[in-house]
Amino acid sequence: MNDQVILTARSLAKGFGTGTRRIEVVGALDLSVAAGSLTLIKGPSGCGKSTLLAMLAGLTRPDSGCVLVDGTDLWALPRRQRDQLRLREMGFIFQGSVLFPALAAREQVAFLLAEMGLARVEGLARADRALAAVGLADRAHLRPASLSGGEKQRVAIAMVLAKQPKFVFADEPTSALDSENAATVGRLLRGQAALRGAAVLCVTHDDRLLDFADRVLLLRAGRIDAERIIKEPMPCAF
Template sequence: MSVIEIKNLVKIYNGSAVQVTAVNGVDLTIEKGEFTAIVGPSGSGKTTLLNMIGGLDSPTSGTIVVDKTDLSTLNKRQLVDYRLNNIGFVFQAYNLIPVLTAKENVSFIMEMQGAKKDAITQRTKEILESVGLGDRLNSRPNQLSGGQQQRVAVARALASKPKFVIADEPTANLDSKSTENLLDIMEELNKKENTTFIFSTHDQRVVNKARRVIVLEDGKIVKDERRG
């Protein structure tokens, strides 16, 4: 079952002097439960593509259909709701709320969705235990290591059981041990909860773990490989 269907997607940035085509006619279908890495050199259009899938940026032409909803038909307010209810985001720099504890950071999205208090408490505990931070529920981000912070970010992205998770260079700021650990956790959650993951990455270790690798060059898909 496909979660995301992208057809002939184009994104052109009109600079003051030059026109840059960041994404140039991408056709792509992401299936439920896929663990996909989008790779390519800097400027190849990875982040632009993820931003458009995430509803943060709008395409110049082409369509993105998520679960039968064409994103181009949504207004700004609807796009905010779309992001809240369908996508989990993991950022390169963790981007946790510094004044909140790990537990509060994780429950934040569910709070915004208006979930019931008991359900939030239970899910928060469960997901933080899944990422190995069951004993750090009340720690603030500044009391956690980089790897631990990114695990909280993964827990936050997955807590509300989104249709898919977008992770933009999630391991770029981590050492190799933390990277391995984080990838194991994400892989396990992908299998356990059947969550769809889409990464943009330069990191070969992420590529090695991915079951589908899409290579972008100059805004075009030059390779789309499924493994195992």
């Protein structure tokens, strides 16, 4: 891990509802994330983990506070520029990530790269490499309906590998996966941080991912309650 902070949250706050029904979900939260690091965010259900991740990733607007992405105030940008930044620099893995039903695995990845402006030939070559890295070379021609849950999740991860974003946001990426697939996800997230220098933030309940992290944050009632630094995370395979 290097120490260059590339993602910062300052006094980030968000609530839902109005009047007496209003609940504060994230309250005045400060956070720094370094390039080349994998941070796990844990905490009880409903404590605001997904909301926090969505604010950091430019998906949910905070009520107050700011998110600095490489020094740029994410939520001060016009929407189109924020969308562009997300497309260029950020990768996402969610539980049961959504894939296009009509597209084969290879085309899902290639489509994303085409959106980023890559030429078709290069896009397909990168898609093939990424799918091979997640062990799906021989399943690349299949559509989501023919893939298992674990395989679909690996397609979503291949999209991140192919994109090589500077920031990776994962929300419960392993909750539906068996141990082998969960470890694959752990190694791939670790690899994005350790080998590609990405800042990786992963919300998870899954203790199988602990071995791969540099740092674990415990979120409670919208605040960071505890922080644990892990000195020697597992080496990565990719």
